[in-house]
Amino acid sequence: MIMDYLSSLNPPQKEAVERTEGPVMIIAGAGSGKTRVLTIRIAHLIHAHKVDPFQILSLTFTNKAANEMKQRIERLIGLEARNTWMGTFHSVFAKILRVEAPKLGYPGNFTIYDSDDSKSLIRSIVKEMRLDDKVYKANTVLSRISGAKNRLISWETYINDPFILADDEAAMKPRVGEIYKNYQKRLFRSSAMDFDDLLFNTNVLFRDHPDILNKYQQRFRYVMVDEFQDTNLSQYLITKKLAAVHQNICVVGDDAQSIYAFRGADIQNILNFEKDYPDLFVVKLEQNYRSTKNIVETANSIIARNKSQLKKNVWTQNDNGDLIELMKAASDNEEGRMVATTIFEEKNNKKLNNSDFAILYRTNSQSRAMEEALRKLGIAYRIVGGLSFYQRKEIKDLMAYFRFVVNHEDEEAFKRIINYPKRGIGNTSVEKMMVAAYEHDIPLWEVITNSKSFLPGRAANAVEDFCTTIRSFKIEVERKDAFEAATSVAKQSGLLRELYEDKTIEGLNRYENVQELLNAIKEYVDNPENEDKSLGAFLQEIALLTDEDQNKDSQDTVTLMTIHSSKGLEFKYVFVVGMEEDLFPSQMMMQSREDLEEERRLFYVASTRAMDKLYLSYALTRYRYGRLLNCEPSRFLEEIDPTFIKVNKKLSTSMSGSFRESEGKSGFVGLKKPPVRNATARVHSPSPDFKPSNTNNLAAGNKVEHPKFGFGKVISIETEGVNRKAHIHFDHFGDKTLLLSFAKLHIIE
DNA sequence: TCTTAAGCTGTTTTT
DNA sequence: CAGCTTAAGA
Numbered sequence: 001m002i003m004d005y006l007s008s009l010n011p012p013q014k015e016a017v018e019r020t021e022g023p024v025m026i027i028a029g030a031g032s033g034k035t036r037v038l039t040i041r042i043a044h045l046i047h048a049h050k051v052d053p054f055q056i057l058s059l060t061f062t063n064k065a066a067n068e069m070k071q072r073i074e075r076l077i078g079l080e081a082r083n084t085w086m087g088t089f090h091s092v093f094a095k096i097l098r099v100e101a102p103k104l105g106y107p108g109n110f111t112i113y114d115s116d117d118s119k120s121l122i123r124s125i126v127k128e129m130r131l132d133d134k135v136y137k138a139n140t141v142l143s144r145i146s147g148a149k150n151r152l153i154s155w156e157t158y159i160n161d162p163f164i165l166a167d168d169e170a171a172m173k174p175r176v177g178e179i180y181k182n183y184q185k186r187l188f189r190s191s192a193m194d195f196d197d198l199l200f201n202t203n204v205l206f207r208d209h210p211d212i213l214n215k216y217q218q219r220f221r222y223v224m225v226d227e228f229q230d231t232n233l234s235q236y237l238i239t240k241k242l243a244a245v246h247q248n249i250c251v252v253g254d255d256a257q258s259i260y261a262f263r264g265a266d267i268q269n270i271l272n273f274e275k276d277y278p279d280l281f282v283v284k285l286e287q288n289y290r291s292t293k294n295i296v297e298t299a300n301s302i303i304a305r306n307k308s309q310l311k312k313n314v315w316t317q318n319d320n321g322d323l324i325e326l327m328k329a330a331s332d333n334e335e336g337r338m339v340a341t342t343i344f345e346e347k348n349n350k351k352l353n354n355s356d357f358a359i360l361y362r363t364n365s366q367s368r369a370m371e372e373a374l375r376k377l378g379i380a381y382r383i384v385g386g387l388s389f390y391q392r393k394e395i396k397d398l399m400a401y402f403r404f405v406v407n408h409e410d411e412e413a414f415k416r417i418i419n420y421p422k423r424g425i426g427n428t429s430v431e432k433m434m435v436a437a438y439e440h441d442i443p444l445w446e447v448i449t450n451s452k453s454f455l456p457g458r459a460a461n462a463v464e465d466f467c468t469t470i471r472s473f474k475i476e477v478e479r480k481d482a483f484e485a486a487t488s489v490a491k492q493s494g495l496l497r498e499l500y501e502d503k504t505i506e507g508l509n510r511y512e513n514v515q516e517l518l519n520a521i522k523e524y525v526d527n528p529e530n531e532d533k534s535l536g537a538f539l540q541e542i543a544l545l546t547d548e549d550q551n552k553d554s555q556d557t558v559t560l561m562t563i564h565s566s567k568g569l570e571f572k573y574v575f576v577v578g579m580e581e582d583l584f585p586s587q588m589m590m591q592s593r594e595d596l597e598e599e600r601r602l603f604y605v606a607s608t609r610a611m612d613k614l615y616l617s618y619a620l621t622r623y624r625y626g627r628l629l630n631c632e633p634s635r636f637l638e639e640i641d642p643t644f645i646k647v648n649k650k651l652s653t654s655m656s657g658s659f660r661e662s663e664g665k666s667g668f669v670g671l672k673k674p675p676v677r678n679a680t681a682r683v684h685s686p687s688p689d690f691k692p693s694n695t696n697n698l699a700a701g702n703k704v705e706h707p708k709f710g711f712g713k714v715i716s717i718e719t720e721g722v723n724r725k726a727h728i729h730f731d732h733f734g735d736k737t738l739l740l741s742f743a744k745l746h747i748i749e
Numbered sequence: 750t751c752t753t754a755a756g757c758t759g760t761t762t763t764t
Numbered sequence: 765c766a767g768c769t770t771a772a773g774a
Binding site for chain 2: 061062063088089090091114115137139195196198199259260262263362363364365385419422424425426427428544562563564565583586587588589602624625
Binding site: 365368623624625626627 | 765766
């Protein structure tokens with residue numbers, strides 16, 4: 001059976017499969033059958049070389065990719081395939097850390113903090129250190145810390161490295177190192193690791209415990225890394241160490257598709273791989289089987305402008321296919337309408353399914369306009385990523401209960417649930433308890449169980465009740481399976497009742513979401529593949545799941561997602577929307593030449609998802625943060641060789657001057673253009689003689705200045721009891737109704 | 750301590 | 765715009 005597959009491979013593919021020993025690097029262009037090669041290679045190892053599946057470790061980028069590969073191998077060689085180690089870096093090494101964590105002083109039931117938890121923790125640390133949270137923004141600080149961890153810089157190294165300190169000093173953030181230190185200490189106290197810790201601590205484990213390293217080196221005789229261009233130093237060193245004994249390391253990647261630098265991915269890993277392994281065997285897969293010539297050439301024409309890349313020549317034998325179609329819309333809403341209409345028509349004309357279409361965008365917020373348009377035409381769609389199910393408040397709340405029952409030291413979980421539902425324990429009490437734990441250097445749980453010594457009577461009683469509840473949950477969790485325990489926790493905690501009583505639409509949704517979480521747990525328990533049916537096991541399972549890993553692809557839907565999450569997928573028809581300067585390429589990324597190159601690679605990834613036809617679209621105006629902005633076409637549109645492009649005339653003519661009225665059902669209305677303002681007008685520096693004045697005698701006709709909105713003229717004043725409303729026309733922001741911020745107004749005349 | 754409402758602020762991508 | 769924080773009143 002394997003032989004059939006071997007003969008179906010082209011020569012370089014075959015080489016890649018058959019070269020099983022020693023270091024191998026496969027440079028795989030887009031659509032070159034990479035996954036196929038990888039799966040056949042693994043099947044070949046097991047089948048032809050009689051390698052025990054337990055000895056093969058494959059690291060992929062997403063859980064989805066891992067599952068898909070597993071299924072494919074299973075089809076090739078049967079159930080044996082299940083025994084290979086396959087998963088993301090994070091999930092595989094989290095699994096290993098569950099076993100080995102005690103060696104690092106962590107309990108095996110450590111919690112994994114997602115970035116929301118991390119940010120929240122940083123926020124409280126910044127507050128405790130009495131630092132300005134506008135200077136030390138959680139996002140910025142976290143990415144700084146994360147960057148350090150990805151490069152294996154511990155907080156000890158960080159605060160002693162003169163270069164890093166100088167860097168922070170220059171950025172006017174000299175105390176990031178201290179925050180890093182406190183952050184790590186708090187994580188440790190909470191028995192928690194963040195995403196980066198999973199890899200960082202694996203490195204520490206392998207560094208400090210040669211016996212353990214050796215154990216895994218012996219176990220994994222073959223190591224394979226997919227999407228190698230997206231590994232960071234921390235990940236790279238792990239694989240290098242694991243493969244050090246047997247040297248059977250096979251990495252697969254495409255430098256042209258490296259799009260995760262912001263997460264610490266280092267393209268040098270792939271560019272310099274040869275230096276680390278002088279006897280490296282390199283295979284290039286350059287034939288594209290996926291896309292038409294026009295699409296391949298378009299992608300090539302953009303990527304050719306990048307300076308730093310490995311030489312390769314991606315080509316295809318496929319037909320020319322249709323030209324790339326360029327669509328121009330008046331607004332983001334019309335862009336959505338054009339895309340939706342095109343899908344509708346193409347679907348009917350060519351007898352396609354919804355699932356043959358994908359809409360790709362640079363930022364998640366762009367999905368709005370697309371959704372609305374699709375909904376109006378009754379086209380089923382599904383959004384991948386964005387606010388994931390597990391990030392919703394109600395889900396996080398219930399999960400926080402689960403987490404806290406399993407790990408009593410989980411501070412972030414504690415803060416979420418201690419007073420939700422309301423039980424009369426306010427912020428003051430919570431802070432007192434945390435301070436007590438910190439000052440006496442005792443576990444949080446000890447403070448909670450002895451609340452009488454730290455809190456006034458009423459609050460202490462409430463905490464005691466809370467404590468009893470948690471204890472009873474713990475007993476249930478230990479005795480029952482995940483589903484029964486979870487249901488009981490949801491009910492007894494009062495959370496379910498709280499949501500049930502909320503009869504608003506959002507409330508109903510939240511209630512349903514919680515039910516859905518319980519269903520997911522039921523599914524987990526009923527799945528015979530899961531041996532450990534405890535709630536703790538379920539938590540571990542999903543901590544590293546992302547939205548796209550959920551298998552809901554049974555229905556026929558158009559797929560909407562960011563370019564980042566589209567990697568590895570393919571669709572017959574692909575729309576890349578929002579081709580506007582500052583959006584794609586992103587303004588934030590346009591700092592240096594390297595960053596522009598990464599945006600080009602992003603375009604490369606997006607366009608090579610398409611098999612048959614590629615559409616590019618842009619809008620002339622777009623709502624962003626409640627403000628309508630002017631847009632300019634992306635520079636990428638000029639960088640593409642124009643011979644591959646045709647402009648969609650039919651739709652572009654109909655657009656001039658047609659704006660839709662706010663929520664009118666009538667659709668197009670030929671109204672005068674709404675005022676278009678630039679974002680720069682938003683920040684106003686008050687004039688030197690600005691002083692907020694007593695505005696008691698504010699009246700219509702007054703000229704005023706506001707620190708944020710700038711200069712304006714009062715149109716009218718309305719009085720409702722004690723409250724006053726001022727309708728003011730601001731020069732840059734148009735009409736505004738100020739209710740309270742009178743204090744910030746300054747009357748000029 | 751809880752509720753309500755105004756004010757403020759982000760503004761990229763994800764394990 | 766939307767989600768969060770803050771401030772004031774109950």
